[in-house]
Amino acid sequence: MRLDGDDMLIGIKNASKLIGISIISCCAVLVCTMFLNFYLDVQSIESEITSELSMVFYNAQVSTAKVVCFVSGGCLLITSVIMLMFYIKHYIDTHKKELGILKALGYSNLKIAKNFWIFGISAFIGTVIGFIGAFLLMPKFYALQNADKMLPEITVHFHPTIFLYFVVLPTIFFSVLAIGYAWYKLHTPVLLLLKDNLQVTAKLTKHRAEKSRDLSFIEDLKKNTLKSKKVLVFFIIFASFCYSAMTQMSFSMKDLSSEMMGAMILMIGLVLAFTTLFLAITTVIRGNTKTIAMMRVFGYSQKECCKAILGGYRPISYIGFVIGTIYQYTLLRIMVDIVFKDVAGVPVYEFDLPVMLISLVTFIIVYEILMFVYSDRIKKISIKEIMID
Amino acid sequence: MIKVKNIIKSYGNGESRSQVLQSISLEIKEGDFVVILGASGSGKSTFLNIISGLERPDSGKVFYDGVDITALSDDKLTAFRKENIGFIFQQYYLLPNMDVDKNVKMGADLASNKDYKEIIEAVGLREKLHKYPNELSGGEQQRVSVARALAKKPKVLFLDEPTGALDELTGRQVLDYICKLKKQYGFTIVMVTHNSNIAEMAKTVIKMNSGKISGTYQNEVQKNAYEIGW
Numbered sequence: 001m002r003l004d005g006d007d008m009l010i011g012i013k014n015a016s017k018l019i020g021i022s023i024i025s026c027c028a029v030l031v032c033t034m035f036l037n038f039y040l041d042v043q044s045i046e047s048e049i050t051s052e053l054s055m056v057f058y059n060a061q062v063s064t065a066k067v068v069c070f071v072s073g074g075c076l077l078i079t080s081v082i083m084l085m086f087y088i089k090h091y092i093d094t095h096k097k098e099l100g101i102l103k104a105l106g107y108s109n110l111k112i113a114k115n116f117w118i119f120g121i122s123a124f125i126g127t128v129i130g131f132i133g134a135f136l137l138m139p140k141f142y143a144l145q146n147a148d149k150m151l152p153e154i155t156v157h158f159h160p161t162i163f164l165y166f167v168v169l170p171t172i173f174f175s176v177l178a179i180g181y182a183w184y185k186l187h188t189p190v191l192l193l194l195k196d197n198l199q200v201t202a203k204l205t206k207h208r209a210e211k212s213r214d215l216s217f218i219e220d221l222k223k224n225t226l227k228s229k230k231v232l233v234f235f236i237i238f239a240s241f242c243y244s245a246m247t248q249m250s251f252s253m254k255d256l257s258s259e260m261m262g263a264m265i266l267m268i269g270l271v272l273a274f275t276t277l278f279l280a281i282t283t284v285i286r287g288n289t290k291t292i293a294m295m296r297v298f299g300y301s302q303k304e305c306c307k308a309i310l311g312g313y314r315p316i317s318y319i320g321f322v323i324g325t326i327y328q329y330t331l332l333r334i335m336v337d338i339v340f341k342d343v344a345g346v347p348v349y350e351f352d353l354p355v356m357l358i359s360l361v362t363f364i365i366v367y368e369i370l371m372f373v374y375s376d377r378i379k380k381i382s383i384k385e386i387m388i389d
Numbered sequence: 390m391i392k393v394k395n396i397i398k399s400y401g402n403g404e405s406r407s408q409v410l411q412s413i414s415l416e417i418k419e420g421d422f423v424v425i426l427g428a429s430g431s432g433k434s435t436f437l438n439i440i441s442g443l444e445r446p447d448s449g450k451v452f453y454d455g456v457d458i459t460a461l462s463d464d465k466l467t468a469f470r471k472e473n474i475g476f477i478f479q480q481y482y483l484l485p486n487m488d489v490d491k492n493v494k495m496g497a498d499l500a501s502n503k504d505y506k507e508i509i510e511a512v513g514l515r516e517k518l519h520k521y522p523n524e525l526s527g528g529e530q531q532r533v534s535v536a537r538a539l540a541k542k543p544k545v546l547f548l549d550e551p552t553g554a555l556d557e558l559t560g561r562q563v564l565d566y567i568c569k570l571k572k573q574y575g576f577t578i579v580m581v582t583h584n585s586n587i588a589e590m591a592k593t594v595i596k597m598n599s600g601k602i603s604g605t606y607q608n609e610v611q612k613n614a615y616e617i618g619w
Binding site: 216217218220221224228290291294295296297298299300301302379383384 | 438443444463464467468469470471472474476482484486487491494495496497498499541
């Protein structure tokens, strides 16, 4: 970190670590741009629709575009915002001393916080890629949406407002949010920033010890790891939710939609799930490097370290899987029963148990493989880590 | 009990390579109180890390009751540390999110020691059982570190500048606790320090300079923590 105030406190290198936000915003913008563009383009042909059947189909397409835009866009936007805030807090937590020195030297919170605008770049990169990707996929998407030729030909148009809403405004929003949140977080007194771990237990409640008194150290550490970064619990739930919802949805809706839609949903689900899971677990391990190193010094085995640090997330991931299953079923039920209720020939939709079971088995296998990979990473943590401050 | 043969250790590569330990050999008897005395950069901490199984030498061997720990796999070395070794560091390295009880339990669980609270009491921290490290003074944190190390009932206790971050009074208190507990439990002590006054508490003093042992002697009289200078 450079201490000359007019230079950047945080560089592109830091923003590059926010790849999770780039990927999520890319997915959000890709889906939303395609559907919103389709929504606007399909509206332009409304006057050309003559038959009642086509009108019903048109209304269903418009409703689908709106639902997908709101649900996917909203869900992914919230996740991106949470992820950004988590990263800023994490950045401040891991750079407490440097930030404390700057504050001690007299730099104001706002002056330091202004440097966090660069975090908006991660959103910009993601939204631009998503926007371009959407336009590349759009001709094929339009053709598939109107495969039965129930509507007049729909032409792809560029709508500058979409670019404004999905690229320019999110970039500004994320930059402003980064500055605002950093400014809020920097209100910590200088001494607390300078002295590591000083505020760690400030939030711990009085009833903390009673229940955990009889637990073993490993069990207690497992609980503590979960409690210490609740937002990571959210990310694990989100990752398994994405995996569960998107894999099941992509196969369950094969009769309801095109193969392309299914493949797109599957791809987005897997990208979101793996990105989030990777970021969450990497953060868990990095945040506990010294604890792991200390455990190894004392003679705890690799298996015990993994159990204490990663074991607590396993049941959480299954909760995410269950929520994802319920979500995808509810969403498809709504689509079939409400959005397409007047459309003739819509297949009957029932809960697809085999798909759910296959999805669950693959989820367990993938999750356990990931845990195995990360346990190997834990093994590689040098026990001298504790001596490096 | 501990036999060290021709330990060599270097750091860095090419021109920046420097030999920190230059063929060190020695023997430490069971129950001994050994102080490794040396200035900063003399290689004493590296030596401590190697004989305690935290680090591997470039060459040479470390035997514990005839077992060469430098030949053990990582997993076996971890198991060896679990059963035999206790550590106390200058910077305490307590787990910040765990209270005193849980920090000591970290050591106690490894030895299935259910009576670990006796040690917490012995280091005078009974009243602080549910305090967190940040709620304790430096001396209290080091006492937790002592209790944590002893709760796993080690055969050998390694201490790396245990009073380096403490003021005189607290430093003496901590050393006093360690000596009393040594008498009670009978473990071997290997302590690294740059403070020659502390060496007067030891039975055996090993002086190190530039990666070599420059001298070894036995104290005829071992002083206690309040008798030494500071």
